Amino acid sequence: MPHLTTSDTWQQLKQHTRTLPHMRTLFEQNPQRFEQMSLSSCGLLLDYSKNRVNDETLALLFKLAKETNLEQKIASMFQGDIINNTEQRAVLHTALRAKPNEEVWVNGVNIVSEVQQTLTKMAKFVAQVQSGDWLGYSDKPITDIVSIGIGGSFLGPKIVSQALRPYWHKGINCHFVANVDASSICEKLKGLNAETTLFVMSSKSFGTQETLTNTLSAKQWFLAQGGSQQDVAKHFVAVTSNVAKATEFGMDANNIFPMWDWVGGRYSLWSAIGLPIALLIGMDNFKLLLEGAQAMDEHFAHSPLEQNIPTVMALLSVLYGNFYGAQSHVILTYDHYLRGLPAYFQQLDMESNGKSVTMAGTEVDFNTGPVIWGGEGTNGQHAYHQLLHQGTGLIPADFILPLQSHNPLGEHHQQLASNCFGQTQALMQGRTYSEALAELSTADITDAQKQLIAKHKVMPGNKPSNTLLMDKLTPTTLGSLIALYEHRTFVQGVIWDINSFDQWGVELGKVLGNDVLDKLGAQHDSTTLDASSNALINIFRRQKL
Structure with a gap:
């Protein structure tokens, strides 16, 4: 294929995007737009009809994907080929949630078997802690977990645990530490009892500076509170590949859970890095999280590109970044438990695709990863949504909403949904000058004031958004949702011919x-x-x- 930006398809997209009418017109021209531009799979529904696309746009985007050998590269990832070319590694986070009877071979080893062994070990440990059989040095059960990591070893477990708060085991709380600022760990340790606190340290090398510093401080606190060096084994466990360093620290070798170099940190929550999640929600729910992700893996690996949710979302992102000059992408969650998700997707996308050279090392001449940001949708409506509606830059948006609430109370959820749907409509539709002026027709102000205010109330609309719905936020649907964004990130990297797996x-x-x-x-x-x-x-x- 020719260089990406000089290919015929790229040039056709460049010309085509200049001729598309306003989305208002697209909806008027095609009353079946939602039916034709929505997809359902793995407990999720994607409505992508509020995008600057028609059939020709989509056809060109799918053609671009096929010309970049996307289907072949998806297969290469799943079968364990070395697609991280700078570190000479396979990329197999998908193997972490593979079905037990599957086989994925790396260097002559069926890694699915290793993964299953680790899950069994995790299940035993989780059962001991949740049942109260795991006792601290004074024979008291664990009530608090302090999870120490950074990057993917911190953010994934924290955000998933936060999202699944309704599934937490009664009587156990978790505190997440990453920042090397001493104030972070000091605040977390206030009020904790060393006799009933378990520390989970996650570091592949057992030498990550921030994580090791925080763990050493935690150990000092533990010893100062009455624990002994011999008691460390009852209160500290590790997720690491460096067993020697962990045992030297005082951890029992039986309480060290493995990591593998074919899993990048930001893709690792499905492994033993997710131990804090499992300790909070139980191993059965943790396995449901894996099953949700595995279902999305199946969808991504086997669905035609035109019906493939991660592929569609990725191509739309490419469209706006490369043909409309969008510099950022906003994630808006309409569920309090999902409030941390934008930060997780921020790390996933920006650490993966914040690159400026191709796989072969040549400089790119186009935009790659956008700035990912966002937050709780209803809060944002009273803050940065102003920029989305009337700012001069184009900012595509993803709206995420569960149809059922874990806490049904009065009309709260109805109002939440109305805000979500109303915002996507407003972004698409906008408000014309004549509409704004008509709204002011009965106002007790002069005509000159009406005309002035109407100009300030104009919103151009034609602002693109995706809406993702799920029946309810569960471990399964959350697993599918996160895997969706993992694969979306990968597809963008394939289109741009960049390595999404080094940093x-x-x-x-x-x-x-x-x-x-x-x-x-x-x-x-x-x-x-x-x-x-x-x-x-x-x-x-x-x-x-």
């Missing part, structure tokens, strides 16, 4: 941060870096003296 930008910050840390502890002023860094380091050092 060298993250690595550089770590390396330079460690170099600066050495200088902060030095006995003399630093003069070896740039002028700004030297000055900041020296100011910090003098403050510490």
Whole structure:
């Protein structure tokens, strides 16, 4: 295939997008638009009819996907080919939720068997903690879990646990720590009882700076509260591949859960990294989470591109980023339990597709990953939705709503749904000057004031959005939803021919941060870096003296 931006299909899309009418007109032209532009699978319904597309747009987008060999690359991922070419790794987070009888071979090992062994080990441990059989050093059951990690080892477990709050086991609470700022862990430890607290430390190397620092501080707190070095094994467990370091720390080798290099951090909540989730919601519910993701894997791997929800959503994102100049994408959740989801999808998408070279290392000449942001939809309506409706930039939006609430109370959920649907309609439809002026016809102001205010009330509309519905937020539907966004991210990377599975930008910050840390502890002023860094380091050092 020719270079992406010079291909015939790319150029056709470029010309075609200039001729599309306003979405109001598209809906008027096709009353069957919703039926033709909605998809259902895995407990989710996607309405993508409120997008700047018609049949020709979609045909060109699917043609682009086929020309970039998307179907072949999907198969390559699932069968364990080395698609992370810079780190020479397979990408097999999907194997973490594979059915027990499936086989996925890596270096002569059926990794599904290894995954199942780990799930069995997790199930035993979770049952002991939830039943109260796992006792602390003073023979009291566990009441609080402190999960220590960072990046994917922190955000996935935290957001999923938050989303599944209605399924938490009674009598157990969880506190998540990632920030190396001491205030974070100190605030979490306030009010906890060392006798009934379990720490779960997640770090593949058992040496991630922030995670190790927080874990060492947790250990110091534990010892200061009355625990002994021998008691550490009853109160600290690890998810790591470095068993030696974990046992040296004081953890029992039987309480160390494995990680694998074919799983990236932001794709790892399905593994033992999800141990805090399982401890909170129980292993049966954790397996339902996996089943939901596995169902989406099946849908993604086997559905035609035209009926493939992750593919459709990814192609729409490519459309807006590359042909309409959209720089960001907003995720709006209409469910309090899903309030953290935008942050999780932010990490998933931006760490994966924030790249500027192709798989072969050549610089790209087009936009890649957008800025992902968002929050609770109803709160946003009184804040940043103003920018969505009347700002000059184009910001595509995803609206996510469960049809049933875990807490039915009066008309709360009805109002929530009305806000969700009303916002998508307003973004699509907008308000013309004549409509705004007509609304002011009975106002007790002058004609000149009416005309002025009407201009300020004009909203262009034609702002694209997707609406994702589910019957109810459950472990299964949440698993499907997260896997959907994982695959959406992958498809974008395939179209752009970038590696969605490395993160060298993250690595550089770590390396330079460690170099600066050495200088902060030095006995003399630093003069070896740039002028700004030297000055900041020296100011910090003098403050510490």
